[in-house]
Every structure is written in structure tokens, then in C-alpha cells.
Amino acid sequence: MTHAAYPALRLRRTRAAAWSRAMVAENRLSPADLIWPLFVTGGRDNREPIASMPGVERLSVDLLAAAAKEAAALGIPCLALFPNTPASARSDDGREALNPDNLMCRAIAAIKAAVPEIGVLTDVALDPYTSHGHDGVLDAEARILNDESVEILVGQSLNQARAGADIIAPSDMMDGRVGAIRAALEGENFTNVQIMSYAAKYASAFYGPFRDAVGSGGYLKGDKKTYQMDYANSGEALREVALDLAEGADSVMVKPGLPYLDIVRRVKDSFNVPVFAYQVSGEYAMIEAAVAANVLDRDKAMIETLTAFKRAGCSGVLTYFARDAARLLG
Ligand code: PBG
Structure with a gap:
């Protein structure tokens, strides 16, 4: 009996056993691929649950050392910090971002003192510090002012670098901020402080729970469409990435994550630089x-979505699943 009607090549052969699947796997997720975002709040021994993010808590500064030790032991290379600024410290111009004793700076110092070998990434944008919830400052008509905002963001970046931040991550989407921040860092001899720019950051419905976590959601008037990207566009993302790289970014981020894997792939193929995504x-x-x-x-x-980021071309992923995923992978 002839089997000419059957396939000559059977792709199921290499899938037939676990050892074989492991041998031909093209991508493998490891804890080194994960960046763990942590929310920081005031008080002592204070853990605050975030209703819209079950399982995620804001931690007071004194609790961060233990979290950082745990992350390092699991092989997570880097933490990302986000402060929930007290309402009394929020203002029109977000000047609390420049306070060397703000939550963010105290958090950086506490982590670097306890676990010097872990990387600390800090978000640069004014939304956790402003009374209107926008990432920059506004004019009288509530338009977001670009260059005036960049000036404050540069001060915020230097404030974080002086406190010990390893990676400055501007998430504000103002034009020209990466170049301005890079020049200021060089000016203060922070030659090894990296910039990971949120280069292709979209105006997205998927940030809702984060705004609860940092407490900016209740304040936000309007939307962020005049600075964050339109989700209809991808060519524009490549222009944003090209600009940020030319201005001195060491790596770039695409955000949100899973609905934007096409952008990750285009960026990776076009520039071949370290690309990160934010789940x-x-x-x-x-x-x-x-x-x-x-x-x-x-x-x-969890593991499937995180592996999908690797397949799309990511060097790593910022994910609230980082600790749990690292535990599973360990
Ligand atoms: C601040 C910032 C946001 C996120 C990271 N940095 C929110 C926003 O732009 O409104 C969102 C992260 C998340 O949703 O997990 N500019």
C-alpha cells in the first residue's frame, strides 16, 4: 500500500515528545527577561492592596528592601518604581518630582543600600505628582506645554540619578525629552546612567488600573491623546524610536504589550536595539x-503571554507577574 497521499514532511515529529519540543524551542523565557514594577507609598510597614490589580500592593519604603532581595534571589535583574504621591504634595507643576526627599528618591536609596546589585529603573513623567494627572504642565487653556514640561522632566531625571537610579525611563512622550535628559546626565557625569525611553507609548484604555495604583486616575481631566500615540499608527512608532535613539536612548520600550506585538517586531527588525515591552x-x-x-x-x-513577548523580539518585559513567573521558571 502506498502512502503517496500523506505528507513527506511531518512537523508533528519534533512535537511528539517533551524532550524534542525542548530541543527545538526557538525562545526560552528566563527570570532575566523580567522587570518587576513596584508601587511605593508612605507610612511604615504599610501594604495597600490595589482594588483593580488583585495581588498587587503598594509598599512603604521600609518594605522595599525585602522585595528587592526576593527579586534578586529569583534572578530578576531590575525593578521599576512608581510612587503614589500623597495628595498634599501634588501640584499644578508637579514640583514634588524635584524633591530629593520624595518617595521615589527614598525608594531608590533604600533598594540600592539593601541590594546594590539589582537594577533600578525610574519612571520620568509628572502624572504621579500633578493635581491634574497629566504627564506635563498645562497652559491656561489646559494644553500640555512641551518645552516647559521637558525642563521639569530633566530636573526630575537628575533628581532620580542623584538618588542612585540606574535607568531613567521617560514615559511622558514630550518631544525632545530624551536628548535633553541625556545632555543633562552627561553634564553631571552620569555617563553610565541608561535611558530606556517609552518610545512608542500609545494613548490606551489599558492604563486604567495603573492610574488607581499611583492615585492619578481621580485627578485626570480629559485624555492623553495630544502626547501619547494613536493606536491606529505603526509607522509613526518607528519615527519615535528613531528620534529617541538619535537623542541618546540606550533601549526603547513599546507600551502596552500584547496588543502591540506587531510594533515590537517592526522596531526590532528596523533598529536591532534592545526592545522592551510593558505588559x-x-x-x-x-x-x-x-x-x-x-x-x-x-x-x-502568564508564561504564554511572557514568552510571546520574547518571540516578538523583546529583550525583556515589564510585568506585574515578574515575581510569580520567576518563581515558576526557577
Ligand atoms: C506614567 C505611566 C503610565 C504607565 C506607566 N507610566 C500611565 C499613563 O501614561 O497614563 C502605565 C503602566 C500600566 O498601566 O501598568 N506616564
Whole structure:
């Protein structure tokens, strides 16, 4: 009996056994691929749950050392910090961002003192510090002022670098901020402080829970469409990336994550630089909601989504699943 009708090449052969699948796997997720975002709040021994992000807590500064030690022990190379500034310190111009004793600076110092070998990435944008929830400062008509905002963002970056930040991550999407920050860092001899620019950051519905976490959601008037990108566009993302690299970014980020893997791939193929993606708060909340409804297996969904980022070309992922994923991978 002839089998001419059957396929000559059977791709199922290499899938047939676990050892074989492991041998031909093109991408492998490891804890070194994960950056763990932490929310920082006031008080002592203070953990505050975030209703829209089940399982994620804001931590007071004294609790950060333990979290950093745990992360380092799991092989997570870097933490990303986000402060929940007290309402009394928020203002029109977000000047608390320049305070050398603000939550962010105290958090950086506490982590670097306890675990000097872990990387600390700090977000640069004014939204956790402004009374209107925007990432920059406004004029009388509530338009976001570009160059005036950049000036404050430069001060914020230097403030973070002086406190010990390893990676400055501007997430504000003002034009020209990467070049201005790079020049200022060089001017103060922070030659080894990296810039990871949120280069292709979209105006997205998926940031909702984050705005609860840093407490800016209640303040935000309007939307961020005049500075964050339109999700209809991808060619524009390449222009943003090209500019940020020319201005001195060491690596670039695409954000949100999973709905934007096409952008990650285009950026990686076009520039061949380290590309990171942010699996943002809404993506996390969506998976947690499906898990709570017994619709998804949490561990499997977590590892599959994170591996998808690697496949798309990411060097790493900022993810609220970092600790749990690293535990599973360990
Ligand atoms: C601040 C900032 C935001 C996020 C990271 N940095 C929110 C925003 O731009 O409104 C979102 C992260 C997340 O949703 O997990 N500019």
C-alpha cells in the first residue's frame, strides 16, 4: 500500500515528545527577561492592596528592601518604581518630582543600600505628582506645554540619578525629552546612567488600573491623546524610536504589550536595539479577572503571554507577574 497521499514532511515529529519540543524551542523565557514594577507609598510597614490589580500592593519604603532581595534571589535583574504621591504634595507643576526627599528618591536609596546589585529603573513623567494627572504642565487653556514640561522632566531625571537610579525611563512622550535628559546626565557625569525611553507609548484604555495604583486616575481631566500615540499608527512608532535613539536612548520600550506585538517586531527588525515591552496594568487585570472567573489557568496564561513577548523580539518585559513567573521558571 502506498502512502503517496500523506505528507513527506511531518512537523508533528519534533512535537511528539517533551524532550524534542525542548530541543527545538526557538525562545526560552528566563527570570532575566523580567522587570518587576513596584508601587511605593508612605507610612511604615504599610501594604495597600490595589482594588483593580488583585495581588498587587503598594509598599512603604521600609518594605522595599525585602522585595528587592526576593527579586534578586529569583534572578530578576531590575525593578521599576512608581510612587503614589500623597495628595498634599501634588501640584499644578508637579514640583514634588524635584524633591530629593520624595518617595521615589527614598525608594531608590533604600533598594540600592539593601541590594546594590539589582537594577533600578525610574519612571520620568509628572502624572504621579500633578493635581491634574497629566504627564506635563498645562497652559491656561489646559494644553500640555512641551518645552516647559521637558525642563521639569530633566530636573526630575537628575533628581532620580542623584538618588542612585540606574535607568531613567521617560514615559511622558514630550518631544525632545530624551536628548535633553541625556545632555543633562552627561553634564553631571552620569555617563553610565541608561535611558530606556517609552518610545512608542500609545494613548490606551489599558492604563486604567495603573492610574488607581499611583492615585492619578481621580485627578485626570480629559485624555492623553495630544502626547501619547494613536493606536491606529505603526509607522509613526518607528519615527519615535528613531528620534529617541538619535537623542541618546540606550533601549526603547513599546507600551502596552500584547496588543502591540506587531510594533515590537517592526522596531526590532528596523533598529536591532534592545526592545522592551510593558505588559501594562489593564493586561494584568484582564488575565486576573479571567482567572478569578475560572476561565483561564493563571500560570499557563502568564508564561504564554511572557514568552510571546520574547518571540516578538523583546529583550525583556515589564510585568506585574515578574515575581510569580520567576518563581515558576526557577
Ligand atoms: C506614567 C505611566 C503610565 C504607565 C506607566 N507610566 C500611565 C499613563 O501614561 O497614563 C502605565 C503602566 C500600566 O498601566 O501598568 N506616564
